Amino acid sequence: MGRVLLPFEFYEPESVAEAIDLARRHSAPFIMGGCTLVPSLRRRQRREPCLVSLARIPGLDDFSIHPRTGMRLGAKVVASALLPHIWAGKRFAALHEACEQLYPPHIGNMGSIVGNLCSGVPYFDLPTAAMALDAELHVTGQGGDRVVKLEDFYTAKFQTVLSRGEVVTQVFCPPHKADSGSSFKKIYRSRRTIDDLHKLNAAAMVTLDEDRARIIDARVVLGSWSFRPHRYRAAEAVLVGEAPNFDLFEQAADAVLAELDPVTDLAWVEKTRFAQCRVLLRDTIAQAASRAKSRHDPFEDAAEILEDAS
Amino acid sequence: MKTVRLSPADTDDLLYVGRDLQKPDVKKKVTGQAVYTEDIDMPGLAEGRLLHCPHPFARVKRIDTSKAEALPGVLAVLTAKDAPEARFSRSTMAEALPSFAFDGERQDQRILTDLCRYRGDCVAAVAAEDIYVAEQALDLIEVEYELLQPVFDPFEAMKPGAVAVHDDVKNNIAFEMDHPFNMGDTGKAFDEADVVVEFSGVNSRQKHLHMETDSAIAHFDETGRLTVISPSQGPHLGKKHLSERVFPDLNDGDIRWISPAIGGGFGARLALGLEPVAVLLARHTGRPIRVTSTREEDFNGYSSRTDQHQTVRLAAKSDGTVIGIEQHIVSDAGAYLSHSATTSLVNMQKSLGLFRCENVYGHVKVVYTNTPVTAGFRGYGNAEGAFVLQQAIDMLAERLGMDPIEIRAKNIRKEGEQSFFIPCKLEHSRLQECIDEGAKAFDWANKFRGWDRQKDEGRFKRGVGMSILNHASGAGGFLLEHSSAIMKVQADGSANLVISPCEMGQGILGALAQVAAELSGVPYDKIRIVTGDTDVTLFDIGSHASRSMFVVGNAVADCARKINAIIRERAVPHFEKRQIKVTPDQLVAKGGEIYPEGQPDKAIPIGEVAHDEIYNFSDAGAQITASGSYLSTSHHPNHQAAFAEVEVDTETGHVSVLRYLAAHDIGRAINPLLVESQMQGAAVQGLGFALKEDFVLDQKTGEVLNDTLLTYLAPTVMDVPELETLMIEDPFEKGPLGAKGVGEAGVVNPAAAVANAIYDAIGVRLHSVPMTPEKVLAMLQSGGAENPAGSSCVSGQRL
Amino acid sequence: MKMLATFNVNGRDRDTVIAPHMTLADVLRDQLRLTGTKRACTGGNCGACTVLMDGVPVCSCIQLAVNARDRKIETVEGLAKPGGDLSALQEAFARNNAAQCGFCTSGMLMTAEALLRSNPRPTREEVKVAISGNICRCTGYVKIVDAIMEATAAAQEAAE
Numbered sequence A: 001m002g003r004v005l006l007p008f009e010f011y012e013p014e015s016v017a018e019a020i021d022l023a024r025r026h027s028a029p030f031i032m033g034g035c036t037l038v039p040s041l042r043r044r045q046r047r048e049p050c051l052v053s054l055a056r057i058p059g060l061d062d063f064s065i066h067p068r069t070g071m072r073l074g075a076k077v078v079a080s081a082l083l084p085h086i087w088a089g090k091r092f093a094a095l096h097e098a099c100e101q102l103y104p105p106h107i108g109n110m111g112s113i114v115g116n117l118c119s120g121v122p123y124f125d126l127p128t129a130a131m132a133l134d135a136e137l138h139v140t141g142q143g144g145d146r147v148v149k150l151e152d153f154y155t156a157k158f159q160t161v162l163s164r165g166e167v168v169t170q171v172f173c174p175p176h177k178a179d180s181g182s183s184f185k186k187i188y189r190s191r192r193t194i195d196d197l198h199k200l201n202a203a204a205m206v207t208l209d210e211d212r213a214r215i216i217d218a219r220v221v222l223g224s225w226s227f228r229p230h231r232y233r234a235a236e237a238v239l240v241g242e243a244p245n246f247d248l249f250e251q252a253a254d255a256v257l258a259e260l261d262p263v264t265d266l267a268w269v270e271k272t273r274f275a276q277c278r279v280l281l282r283d284t285i286a287q288a289a290s291r292a293k294s295r296h297d298p299f300e301d302a303a304e305i306l307e308d309a310s
Numbered sequence B: 001m002k003t004v005r006l007s008p009a010d011t012d013d014l015l016y017v018g019r020d021l022q023k024p025d026v027k028k029k030v031t032g033q034a035v036y037t038e039d040i041d042m043p044g045l046a047e048g049r050l051l052h053c054p055h056p057f058a059r060v061k062r063i064d065t066s067k068a069e070a071l072p073g074v075l076a077v078l079t080a081k082d083a084p085e086a087r088f089s090r091s092t093m094a095e096a097l098p099s100f101a102f103d104g105e106r107q108d109q110r111i112l113t114d115l116c117r118y119r120g121d122c123v124a125a126v127a128a129e130d131i132y133v134a135e136q137a138l139d140l141i142e143v144e145y146e147l148l149q150p151v152f153d154p155f156e157a158m159k160p161g162a163v164a165v166h167d168d169v170k171n172n173i174a175f176e177m178d179h180p181f182n183m184g185d186t187g188k189a190f191d192e193a194d195v196v197v198e199f200s201g202v203n204s205r206q207k208h209l210h211m212e213t214d215s216a217i218a219h220f221d222e223t224g225r226l227t228v229i230s231p232s233q234g235p236h237l238g239k240k241h242l243s244e245r246v247f248p249d250l251n252d253g254d255i256r257w258i259s260p261a262i263g264g265g266f267g268a269r270l271a272l273g274l275e276p277v278a279v280l281l282a283r284h285t286g287r288p289i290r291v292t293s294t295r296e297e298d299f300n301g302y303s304s305r306t307d308q309h310q311t312v313r314l315a316a317k318s319d320g321t322v323i324g325i326e327q328h329i330v331s332d333a334g335a336y337l338s339h340s341a342t343t344s345l346v347n348m349q350k351s352l353g354l355f356r357c358e359n360v361y362g363h364v365k366v367v368y369t370n371t372p373v374t375a376g377f378r379g380y381g382n383a384e385g386a387f388v389l390q391q392a393i394d395m396l397a398e399r400l401g402m403d404p405i406e407i408r409a410k411n412i413r414k415e416g417e418q419s420f421f422i423p424c425k426l427e428h429s430r431l432q433e434c435i436d437e438g439a440k441a442f443d444w445a446n447k448f449r450g451w452d453r454q455k456d457e458g459r460f461k462r463g464v465g466m467s468i469l470n471h472a473s474g475a476g477g478f479l480l481e482h483s484s485a486i487m488k489v490q491a492d493g494s495a496n497l498v499i500s501p502c503e504m505g506q507g508i509l510g511a512l513a514q515v516a517a518e519l520s521g522v523p524y525d526k527i528r529i530v531t532g533d534t535d536v537t538l539f540d541i542g543s544h545a546s547r548s549m550f551v552v553g554n555a556v557a558d559c560a561r562k563i564n565a566i567i568r569e570r571a572v573p574h575f576e577k578r579q580i581k582v583t584p585d586q587l588v589a590k591g592g593e594i595y596p597e598g599q600p601d602k603a604i605p606i607g608e609v610a611h612d613e614i615y616n617f618s619d620a621g622a623q624i625t626a627s628g629s630y631l632s633t634s635h636h637p638n639h640q641a642a643f644a645e646v647e648v649d650t651e652t653g654h655v656s657v658l659r660y661l662a663a664h665d666i667g668r669a670i671n672p673l674l675v676e677s678q679m680q681g682a683a684v685q686g687l688g689f690a691l692k693e694d695f696v697l698d699q700k701t702g703e704v705l706n707d708t709l710l711t712y713l714a715p716t717v718m719d720v721p722e723l724e725t726l727m728i729e730d731p732f733e734k735g736p737l738g739a740k741g742v743g744e745a746g747v748v749n750p751a752a753a754v755a756n757a758i759y760d761a762i763g764v765r766l767h768s769v770p771m772t773p774e775k776v777l778a779m780l781q782s783g784g785a786e787n788p789a790g791s792s793c794v795s796g797q798r799l
Numbered sequence C: 001m002k003m004l005a006t007f008n009v010n011g012r013d014r015d016t017v018i019a020p021h022m023t024l025a026d027v028l029r030d031q032l033r034l035t036g037t038k039r040a041c042t043g044g045n046c047g048a049c050t051v052l053m054d055g056v057p058v059c060s061c062i063q064l065a066v067n068a069r070d071r072k073i074e075t076v077e078g079l080a081k082p083g084g085d086l087s088a089l090q091e092a093f094a095r096n097n098a099a100q101c102g103f104c105t106s107g108m109l110m111t112a113e114a115l116l117r118s119n120p121r122p123t124r125e126e127v128k129v130a131i132s133g134n135i136c137r138c139t140g141y142v143k144i145v146d147a148i149m150e151a152t153a154a155a156q157e158a159a160e
């Protein structure tokens, strides 16, 4: 546990190709805002003799967000960049909420969204939210480009499918049907064991039919329970085809709980954790459904803004 | 903020006291100019860092420092063999305690050790030219440990055959005693009682969380004299302790201790921190050394509250009169004793001294475990005690169908009555007025809906609760309670006031300057505070026990009155020169001027007199100067009543405090703004203790699971409820201008009042703080049967 | 791996030698001797080290100094008016006793400064959200929020 960082070599490439090359040659990780890397280096949880910075590569801070074309965020886009954006708030609410609730707020000014997703830290919020939005990552490496679904991205605690030298250039969340809504929530708890992640977070996306009477699509994600957020298809199946209502959301939450293993061996801790988890999931789904029902983005509005932008 | 004045307003002729003046160091603090230990630079300063044992209980089999020593820039790498054999306690209080409590400060620790009793124990210390080199050197030290079987639970540790944390201590019981002030016959009282209630509870190890982590600079000058610079709450005791116990070859006078600005104390800085190791490194290198620590080291190694497992039993008559009180405490000291025995003793004194009761019995046991060291914390045991006792009192009220206010009013000690806490009479108390005025402002009469009311419908349920306390204004009659001050008047009529208290943020320097200004006649803005250097300041046991305003305040008052008298006496010839014949008694020195009583138009500036006393060739010059002191021989408590309203989310267990009101028996508020600041800060710290701040050890590994400010949930601005503070003013004749203490008290009531409010809302009592959502939910789910983490110290059972 | 670097701090360019593993807080404090910026957790958790980088509050304790070279940095030392008079915000902190031990104060001031620049008329609730990542152990926050409210444009105008 250090007070300062141990020395490392540092490269500041100015193109993606150069960055990839440097990272491969030195078997070095990339660094963007450093919000994950710097604290872990200081605590000596990680040791890296060399880092390759993405900070000076132009173009990576572009982003575009629109209900019709989806949300595309470059690797350097920081979490707070999303906050003032109207479409982020309305149509990609889960990720917007997760960014808004980043605690402490200063971190949102420093840490990139892509960096958050790439960290593979089990209790981070943005992966949970982004998974509910069906996010995919655009990866560039020496061998060329590939697209990886966030659901397939994590392989183990702190580990992703990326190999050294592969860089995520952007994250993309596809546009969704008009009558859709998403939401994100989290609760802090106190840790009981080393594997207990001290926090629970959940995100959901609900799509209604044209009459807004039945659920036609749903995504239910719970994070912070294991090394990565998971989608719970059994819970989604409970929702699809049904009219949204409170009891249904509770059933969906129960379907998630049925798949969870306890974390500690303290019975009372587990019981309360399950109870809190149930409320969290139920309320998250309920909020997503309510947003789906009350969405307001008539095509005209959207078109107007599209014109303004161009 | 509201002030309720019980005596006729007498503030009209006060110029400074009773006013919201800005404290002298505030400008430094808002411009970033205040200098803390880590901000200091000096020629040749090198940096020190420590290597901590990563295991809860281990013996160093082999330690190899050669690689570290070979690193360029490394000045020294020290291990246990380089450290003095002498044992010491981190608590410096031993030097100020009476003999019966002295055992509670066992000298049991070494600076560097090869038998590590917890994860924070230091096995090596490095000094290097800069911090980067020091940290690389730490990385190069090779240590091989022999792992020993640790024990983390105090009740397990007491069992026969348990692992011994210290070889020389049987069953790990480091300290055990019947409270020295026990009185009456509780056995008889419980036999004669109409009602008996019993309640057990335990508190978590709340961290002090002073924002400035510990650091210390040590430097031997060319004559071999030692200067220590560190954020200490009690440098005079510190240097005595350091010379007496840690470095017996040094004398008290060989040490000069400087306290720069202090980034928060809350009791933690009453103990020695990094000073001994800094001295050791300075001695080995011949260089000034600064040793610093990280937040994680603070969590794993340094102090916190002691977890006190308590059981309280009350015996009462059917009219609510309490006739017997018993309190049993089992405290978990952690690996070394530090303040944990004395905080447990004081817990009893404070909480049991609150009531008029002739049969009192208290018993304390303090146990070693392989967990981090605990220490004194704001309130010194009082908050821990209140959480249990104030719930027990409410249980009694419920059994008898009495209002919580009524039962307390019936039993609190009144002026003139004898106390359990240090055999002495209560000379000044406005506790009843605190209860009455607080209840009125809170609208208790309508908010408290009776014991048998229907609970609220639905998911969210509301309730109210209250709690009362008495706390010290210095521990007169128990600790070495004296202090002294010096004042000298400069040629321009300004003055230097030399005082000892440590400014940790409480604003004491400003308040003392206000007293000095009021009584000396030198204006507030012309008083310069000189402090923070033991070569200059007079002996004083430091800033704690809410003592500075009362004890040092009285010393300052004494000194300032003397200055005032001298000024008036020396002014006489100046009036004679102007053909005004007066005696000193007929003169008034006030606000920078001197004038004959009733004739302010004849005023001359104090500066004129002061100047001529110094620049005086005809008579022998004699600068106006005086010293004053005060010895407090009795205990003068301040009091508080607090009221809380909460809302419990019965689905998640989350408790929101909607409103919190505290009414404080202050005597007189020398500076109401500072008093209110203390009350607010303490209330929020107390609410953190009540609801959030859990210090979680992994039960298998003993690892601190929340060793960052992100995972240890300290209150943020979002947790602050509507806070109201009432100052109940009625000057206490023995206080400086009537003042009593306030600094610690506010932290005591929140957990107790909130616990009682939770009970009112949902009908279950919580046995442990913090009252986290998990615990509340577990209690609700089991209807109160499953009671997480509280244990009875009579039976040792998990409740 | 040392390098000569230029930092624009409080409107002035300052040259110093740094290494890539130094954080901005380390460089400001140890190199440039601007010790008003504090380190209390060195983990981005408490806000004591808050400085403004291109006008937005960041935790200088986890910000690598190399990445701050071409940015505009503002610290507590730059808050006072030219000539040394306290800014309205600093005045309000002093008047309300919003600085007790003072260790969180620089970070609080910088966070509040950024808020008031982007939102000169915040509500009490907005102020709380803005400083929700700044931990203060002494004040209980009430006086800090009071002080910031007193320094808002609305309050300034009302006072005039």
Ligand SMILES: Cc1cc2nc3c(=O)[nH]c(=O)nc-3n(C[C@H](O)[C@H](O)[C@H](O)COP(=O)(O)OP(=O)(O)OC[C@H]3O[C@@H](n4cnc5c(N)ncnc54)[C@H](O)[C@@H]3O)c2cc1C
Pocket: A029, A030, A031, A032, A033, A034, A035, A036, A037, A038, A039, A054, A075, A101, A102, A103, A104, A107, A110, A111, A112, A113, A114, A115, A116, A118, A119, A123, A124, A125, A126, A127, A162, A166, A167, A168, A169, B710, C043, C044, C045, C062
């Ligand atoms: C005090 C604190 C509080 C926080 N609170 C929250 C919270 O409440 N919720 C939450 O979700 N998160 C939280 N975080 C996490 C924070 O959001 C992330 O650390 C941050 O967003 C990571 O982005 P970065 O740019 O700083 O990444 P870096 O630290 O620079 O990098 C993170 C990791 O991702 C890799 N990486 C970065 N960019 C790329 C890329 N383009 N391609 C490939 N690999 C890449 C790096 O190699 C590294 O392993 C918190 C962090 C801190 C320090």
Ligand code: FES
Pocket: C038, C039, C040, C041, C042, C043, C044, C045, C046, C047, C048, C049, C050, C059, C060, C061, C062
């Ligand atoms: S010191 Fe930087 S956030 Fe705490």
Ligand code: FES
Pocket: B211, B263, B264, B505, C098, C099, C100, C101, C102, C103, C104, C105, C135, C136, C137, C138, C139
């Ligand atoms: S004033 Fe001490 S931490 Fe805020």
